[in-house]
Amino acid sequence: MRCRRCGEKAVLKMPRHNTAVCGNCLNDYVIEQVKRAVKDQKMFERGGRVLVAVSGGKDSLTLWDILMRLEYETAGLHIQQGIGDYSEQSYKKTVAFAESRGAELIVHSLREEEGAGVLELAKLTDRSPCSACGVMKRYNFNRIAHDRHFDVLATGHNLDDEASRLLGNILRWQEDYLAKQSPTLPATREKLVKKVKPLYRLAEREITAYAVVNKIDYVIEECPMSVGSKMLVNKEVLNRLEADAPGTKQAFYFGFLERQKGADLSHEDEKIQSCTRCGQPTTARVCAYCRILEKVKAAT
Amino acid sequence: MRCRRCGEKAVLKMPRHNTAVCGNCLNDYVIEQVKRAVKDQKMFERGGRVLVAVSGGKDSLTLWDILMRLEYETAGLHIQQGIGDYSEQSYKKTVAFAESRGAELIVHSLREEEGAGVLELAKLTDRSPCSACGVMKRYNFNRIAHDRHFDVLATGHNLDDEASRLLGNILRWQEDYLAKQSPTLPATREKLVKKVKPLYRLAEREITAYAVVNKIDYVIEECPMSVGSKMLVNKEVLNRLEADAPGTKQAFYFGFLERQKGADLSHEDEKIQSCTRCGQPTTARVCAYCRILEKVKAAT
Numbered sequence: 001m002r003c004r005r006c007g008e009k010a011v012l013k014m015p016r017h018n019t020a021v022c023g024n025c026l027n028d029y030v031i032e033q034v035k036r037a038v039k040d041q042k043m044f045e046r047g048g049r050v051l052v053a054v055s056g057g058k059d060s061l062t063l064w065d066i067l068m069r070l071e072y073e074t075a076g077l078h079i080q081q082g083i084g085d086y087s088e089q090s091y092k093k094t095v096a097f098a099e100s101r102g103a104e105l106i107v108h109s110l111r112e113e114e115g116a117g118v119l120e121l122a123k124l125t126d127r128s129p130c131s132a133c134g135v136m137k138r139y140n141f142n143r144i145a146h147d148r149h150f151d152v153l154a155t156g157h158n159l160d161d162e163a164s165r166l167l168g169n170i171l172r173w174q175e176d177y178l179a180k181q182s183p184t185l186p187a188t189r190e191k192l193v194k195k196v197k198p199l200y201r202l203a204e205r206e207i208t209a210y211a212v213v214n215k216i217d218y219v220i221e222e223c224p225m226s227v228g229s230k231m232l233v234n235k236e237v238l239n240r241l242e243a244d245a246p247g248t249k250q251a252f253y254f255g256f257l258e259r260q261k262g263a264d265l266s267h268e269d270e271k272i273q274s275c276t277r278c279g280q281p282t283t284a285r286v287c288a289y290c291r292i293l294e295k296v297k298a299a300t
Numbered sequence: 301m302r303c304r305r306c307g308e309k310a311v312l313k314m315p316r317h318n319t320a321v322c323g324n325c326l327n328d329y330v331i332e333q334v335k336r337a338v339k340d341q342k343m344f345e346r347g348g349r350v351l352v353a354v355s356g357g358k359d360s361l362t363l364w365d366i367l368m369r370l371e372y373e374t375a376g377l378h379i380q381q382g383i384g385d386y387s388e389q390s391y392k393k394t395v396a397f398a399e400s401r402g403a404e405l406i407v408h409s410l411r412e413e414e415g416a417g418v419l420e421l422a423k424l425t426d427r428s429p430c431s432a433c434g435v436m437k438r439y440n441f442n443r444i445a446h447d448r449h450f451d452v453l454a455t456g457h458n459l460d461d462e463a464s465r466l467l468g469n470i471l472r473w474q475e476d477y478l479a480k481q482s483p484t485l486p487a488t489r490e491k492l493v494k495k496v497k498p499l500y501r502l503a504e505r506e507i508t509a510y511a512v513v514n515k516i517d518y519v520i521e522e523c524p525m526s527v528g529s530k531m532l533v534n535k536e537v538l539n540r541l542e543a544d545a546p547g548t549k550q551a552f553y554f555g556f557l558e559r560q561k562g563a564d565l566s567h568e569d570e571k572i573q574s575c576t577r578c579g580q581p582t583t584a585r586v587c588a589y590c591r592i593l594e595k596v597k598a599a600t
Contacts (some may be wrong), residue, residue, distance in 0.1 A: 090513035170470060171541065171548055233544045238535045241471065244533045248471055255473035 012209040015246035023213040030210045033201040034066050041184040043196040048151035050074045053098075053141055054105075056090035058211040061097050061157030065216060067154070068101060075104040077144055077153075079137055082110050082117020083129075083225065090219045097217065097225040101149050106148070108140050118225075124295045129225040132292065139289040143280055145193040152187075157197040160204040163249040164234035166256055182260065190272045190281045203249065238241055301308030312509040315546035323513040331512045334366050341484040343496040348451035350374045353441055354397075354405075356390035358511040358518045361397050363499055365516060366561040368401060375511040377444055377453075379437055382410055382417020383429075383525065390519045397517065406448075407438050415596050418525075424595045429525040432592065437584040439589040443580055445493040457587065460504040462571040463549040464534035466556055482560065490572045493545070 002012040003022035012021035023030060037043065044050055050067060052061040054076040067074050078094045080086045091107070098105035113118050114136065116124065122132040145153040162181070169177045187194040199207060211218055226232060241248045274280070275287035282288070301310040310320035321329060337343065344350055350367060354360040354376040367374050377396045381387045391407070398405035411417050414436065416424065422432040423450035445453040462481070469477045487494040499507060510520055526532060541548045574580070575587035583586070 169553045173551070208571060230545070237540055240537055240540075240546065241533065245530070251473070252471045259473060 011213060012206065016203070016242070016250055019244075020147055026206070026209055026213055030062075030202060030206060031066055031069065034063075034198050035070070037183060037198045037201050038196075039183055041182075041196070041200075042183055043074070043154070043198060044152045045192075046072070047240065048073070049124065049149065051106075051141075051145045051148070051153050052138070053153060053155045054078050054094050056092075056094040056097075056219045057156070057217065059158055059161075059199060059204075061094070061216050061218050062207050062211050062214075063154060064097070064103070064158040065214065067198070068103065074154075075106060075150070077106045077141065077149075079197065080107060080109040081115075081133060081138055083119060083223065086219070086224055087117075089221070090289075093217055093219050103287045106144060108144065110136055113140075114293060114300060120295065123199035124299050125292050129291075129293070130229065133225070135288045135292060139280065139287070139297075142191070142193055146191050150193065152194040152196055154198055156199055158202050158207055159206050159249055159253060160201045160235055160238065161231075162197065162200050163253040164231055165237055166253055167238060168230055180300050184258070186274060189280070191275065191279075192272065192281045195294050199291055200231075200253070301341065301569050301595075306331060312506065314506065316503070316542070318546075318549055326506070326509055326513055330362075330365055330502060330506060331369065334363075334498050335370070335485060337498045337501050338496075341496070341500075343454075343481075343484055343498060344372070344452045344494075346372070348373070350451065351441075351445045351448070351450035351453050352376050353437075353453060353455045354378050354394050355456070356392075356397075356519045358508055358516065359458055359461075359504075361394070361456075361513060361516050362507050362511050362514075362517050363454060363456040364397070364403070365381075365401075365514065367498070368403065374454075375450070377406045377408065377441065379440055380407060380409040380417075381433060381436075381521065383419060386519070386521055386524055387417075389521070393517055393519050400529070404446060408444065410436055410504075411599060413440075414593060415600060418482040421592055421596065422597050425592050430529065433525070435588045435592060439580065442493055445590070446491050450493065452496055454496050454498055456499055458499045458507055459549055459553060460506050460522040460535055461531075462497065462500050463538055463553040464531055466553055467538060468530055469532045482557070487582070488572060490574065491579075492572065492581045493508070500553070528567065 001013065001020050002008070003010045003025050004019040005021060007027040008022035008024070011023050012026055014018045050072050052060065052064045052067060052074050054064055055177070057076070064074060064076055074096065074097055076093065080091055095107075110121070114121070118129050118133045118136065121127075121136065122129040125132060127135075141153050166178075166181060168174075168235065169181060183197045183200040185195040210216075238249055238252075272281045272283060273285075275282045275285075275290055277286055277290040280287055280289070301320050302308070303310045303325050304319040305321060305325040308322035308324070311323050312326055313320045328592045350372050352360065352374050354364055356378070356430040356464045363374055364374060376394065378391065378397055380391055395405065395407075410421070415422070418429050418433045418436065421427075421436065422429040425432060427435075441453050450538065456484045461481070466478075466481060468474075469481060485495040493590060510516075538549055538552075572581045572583060573585075575590055576585055577590040578587065580587055580589070
């Protein structure tokens, strides 16, 4: 198999583009897609400070790698979830990646800062681990980006993530979630920082290939808590559809974005207010984070 | 396993309703759903004449059976497609069903009327068999219903059919098709008769159980041309999602119908005109049916 662009030995077939690429052309392609995402979706400008949420997986490390290649001013933010060996490995790989590039990394440990890891938090509050983890991540991503004056928070969500989230939202017609599913969510005056997903144009397998070609040492295991999740079922189903008709995920998600153009994506209409305890943005009187923390304190 | 309604031995588990039913209660449930479909979607009134498109499969025979039980004035319309043994069996089962109930059956043979079966028509016109078959069915369903003064044409599409068609339309955001995907399509002055799908509230497996319980002798084989079709892939995928979360198909399709309420479903806006050859409704100058027939004539 030869690269359709330059004739070198190909490393990846890309059925949805009816092509195959070598390592160099893969890099060009991946970087081009990120550039286009940043521009098309008005994610950030040169000179802006970008906080990259890095789990240690292929997506977030690839995102950070590319943003540094493109010479954006970035820092990484890693949350230590305290999910046994998985979190240990994730932390180590993230630190090693940051050190190898001399990049600034902010580490936030749930055990140290909130007093308990994800599994304990879930138990104490009768939430699923994924729900507790989601609250902790969203809260800390936003608070840290805001307090440290970053212009935007970037996450490594890829085309597969977004298409499967879209599928889940559409299967149950979750209007609220559909209205907010965008690669760029604007900031609001209520301390919600701008959020962006610069990898939304790239398929998971393209990112994996990029990580391998560029020798990015990432955590291969999925989070052990994700087994059996709806998200994985949706991904499996979309992979089946993609195998039958390459380009399905792209047509599905990009088509959705086309239809959504001009829709109001500001968070304002949700009646966001300041949490009466911590002052962070929330739609309730006391935010979910503070409600979880209250139970942690009661238990210790 | 016991019927949750009356305690008799259950014949069918219905995870999406978190219940199980015996044969009698299954019949009550199935008939109730058809009644509700007819009423909610304003399909037809008592005294109206209903032409039922019957292939000889479980769905169309079940539909006809129920409409006769409910004492609607019906006739069956069977199209002989000329796809070998499959079509032979379909024809025989349909005739036997109609005779056993003393019901009026109109039979239209493509070989006799159009001069060629589906496979020959497809070859002659460079269409896929499913495309050629679709044109022939839509044309003849509509023309025969119109010429014989039926008020409405009823087809046996079930919840699985509609949900998988919806999935296919949404994956590619086929706006035109989405706008017209409704259990009831109104008539227009341009000779398009009203079309209805009274089984849209019922899952395929519920209809199969009804057919078995009521000893309806139907063709079990799927059309041999449908192997590998997008429709079957979409159904497979929805079955996977349904197994993971019972009720998914229903929430997906019913939720779509809720959102679609109030949308204009008339065919008028498509600029329907009369075919310059046959006078039947079409969006082109010469309709697809006449264009196919032209090639048949040229070849013979």
